Amino acid sequence: MPATWPETLPQRFLIAGNQHQLADPRLMSATDTGPGKSRPRSSAVPDSFTGSMRMSGAQWAILTAFGRDDLARWSLPFTIPAPDGGDDWLVMLRQNALPSRVNIGGDRWTVTMSLLVLP
Numbered sequence: 001m002p003a004t005w006p007e008t009l010p011q012r013f014l015i016a017g018n019q020h021q022l023a024d025p026r027l028m029s030a031t032d033t034g035p036g037k038s039r040p041r042s043s044a045v046p047d048s049f050t051g052s053m054r055m056s057g058a059q060w061a062i063l064t065a066f067g068r069d070d071l072a073r074w075s076l077p078f079t080i081p082a083p084d085g086g087d088d089w090l091v092m093l094r095q096n097a098l099p100s101r102v103n104i105g106g107d108r109w110t111v112t113m114s115l116l117v118l119p
Contacts, residue, residue, distance in 0.1 A: 003070040005080040008062050013051035013083045021048040046116040057107045074098060077118060091115040
């Protein structure tokens with residue numbers, strides 16, 4: 001059973017600036033002449049999602065502890081509320097893309113995460 005996004009952290013991504021990229025399940029091959037050919041590679045390819053949340057310093061500490069302890073240093077998948085309010089997503093952090101934060105004044109931070117939405 002995967003870990004669950006902590007309830008003490010924001011449950012929604014900010015609307016502005018989110019990016020959801022569909023995965024490309026095709027395997028493309030070059031040909032000697034004419035257009036290349038393609039075929040389905042796999043039906044189990046993850047989409048990409050990058051989004052931001054507003055957090056306090058205390059929530060950032062909860063997030064880093066969640067990644068370190070519950071996700072074995074960010075290596076395990078977890079469930080998080082879907083941005084559209086639908087069913088929770090099963091996600092993992094993208095390779096070389098741990099959460100980052102930018103101070104927006106006082107104890108307020110914009111935290112950005114790049115996720116793989118698992119099928």
